[in-house]
Amino acid sequence: MDIIKVDAIDSTNTFLRDMNREKYLTKSICVVAREQLKGKGQMGTIWQSNPGENLTSSVFMPIADLDVMDQFYISMTVSLGVYDALDLLMLPKLSIKWPNDILSDKYKMCGILIENVVNNGRLRGAIIGIGINVNQQDFNNLPLAGSLKQILGRNFDLDEVLQVVLAKLEYRFSMLHSSNFGNIKKEYESLLFRKNKPSTFLDVKGDSFVGIIQNITSAGKLQILLEDEIIQSFDLKEVKLLY
Template sequence: MKKFIWPIYLIFLQKVDSTNQYIKRNILKWMKNWTVIWSMHQTNGKGVGKNLWETEKEKNLTFSIFFKSITLSIDKGYVMNMIISNAIHKILFTYSKFIWIKWPNDIILMNKKIGGILIENEVINKKIHTTIIGIGLNVNQLKFNSKFRASSLKKILNKDFELDKLFYNIIYSIQKEYFLFTIHGESDIRDYYVSHLYMKDKISFFYIRKNIHCEINGFSKGIIRNITRRGNLVIEFNKNKKIFFSQKEVQLIF
């Protein structure tokens, strides 16, 4: 096992509805910083919004990390998303060069979704007081619901993965990425994240929901160029027109 930068407090559960929900139920009782809840069978995992995270027991990684007193302002909440995305990407990049971060919270391998991140913050006085980071990564599962564009490391790369080894490597990578942020700030974290964005600088097809900031709505072609200092996605449309989008305003179709 790797020697961690900060001690972790690992709680292993054979079965749970949701690792994020488990932390919420126990947050006032005994949760310490860097508490990690890892379950082999998550029965009601959550994605962003109303999405569910479908997973087969004992085949994948489903775990949550609890942070407290990280002192990020509300408008910098996306930094944690970049830290976690980068950390996972750096580990998986050792297995395949065709791994990407799909803004804002998905992990893509060979154009298939293999992982997702759900971050839930508690805000006090306009500062992020506690953060729960839920991570789901499809590892050795082979069968998926056909209506989802999901896959796994094993299905794409045709090899088995040791869940324990992958888990500890990812936790260490997250700690390392967070440590770099505390020492050097946001710049390097942002540069890595942006340079590994899925479909960056390529013509893509988007669904744009109606909003007051954009006259474009419905389906439209565009090119992902960057993210803003608030974590919004920058898409370039015709005639070099760039528009910023929050998470609920735009969906990358392909």
Template sequence: MIGSPFHVLAVVDSTNNYAMAEVNSGNVTNGSAYFAMEQFAGKGQRGKQWHSPPGENIVLTVVVQPPIKLSQQFLLSATIALGAADFFAKYAGDETKIKWPNDLYWRDRKAGGILIENVLRGSQWQYAIVGMGININVPQFPGGLVNPVSLRQITGKEWDSLALAQDLCSFLDRRFNDLPLVSEKALLDEYKSKLFRYQETGLYKMDGEFFSGIIRDVLPSGLLQLERDGKILSLGVGEVEFVKTS
């Protein structure tokens, strides 16, 4: 079960780093969760840093043994994103979305992010180390951040971030247990039903150029199918930037 055992750490550089060290030392079991009250070198997608005030947010890594092939790793990413969206929607409502590939959004603002790192033994996918950072109690964000939002800003209430992290684990567990049982098509259809800007015109930036585009599909490989001037572009993570317009 995801979240069992559930470890609470006072201070770490990164929960993903900590979990990776536990994997390498053989001290981890499938479903182990690591929650940090404070981390000082959190990792985001593509080498970005993620900073969180001590005790204010969900800073969590779970370690799982994927029940699917390594070639299907986007299905795990979609599953985790759906679990996180299920969790956040419980508190923030049905305007919760997933921004491709696996950011957590509320309306057009970022509430959290997910970073998955894989541990391979030869050709075997031994573990996935799933790091999640979700904004919970931040009343106001520093300038320079493009579009952040916290659960406190949405609801006007303060929350127990530790209790919410444990609740998040239960949502992830339900989705993870369903992963080998649902069809690829059913999983991706549900993922797309919650996808930010799906089948909507939006502003994007690629190679320094701004353009209007429409997300038409997400392939099982995780490639984004973005329509631009009547043509479909197949894009990987980091190849296109979503531009905020409001």
């Protein structure tokens, strides 16, 4: 995979999106920045990262023969790839917090932002922003953020971390085809944070309720068993897990 390194940039996702508009990308490519000035997280949040201390990158992955309705399998595939990489780096107690945060115990190690590239109703690629906390040790007002150095007690080479992540991503994407959807979903669900444990959630109105994470739908909605023994499906904007 080709790798483009830049010093400072607004957003690696934006960089690749602009590149795709100009060149119509057909092969996998990664851009990695020492510093992101306007790094983006899920739902418009800002990704905080000290310059040169963390992995801030985006990857374009070409996709063939995948319907738009199956796009959450991309999210699952990316989550599993990053999980594999952090597992290889020996992070303990790893899990996936729906939809695609990677946790070590209760600490968020990685944020993922996926922007799918669609042409004529078909997915033809994905721009995958991956931010991994590597050597940063202080996170202002983010008590649940953690890094490789905090947990494992040593510095890591960012290039080595990147190579592990890219290798695992490429492997997982090689397995992304409809005949393997069942295996992808089963493995993803087995790694879900707080699965089968009573947990507290917030709904869109800000009201709290207790439920138990069961599974996900093929469209990526979270299925929660409620107190009245009813399983309800929630979209990303409809529920927040408190932990």
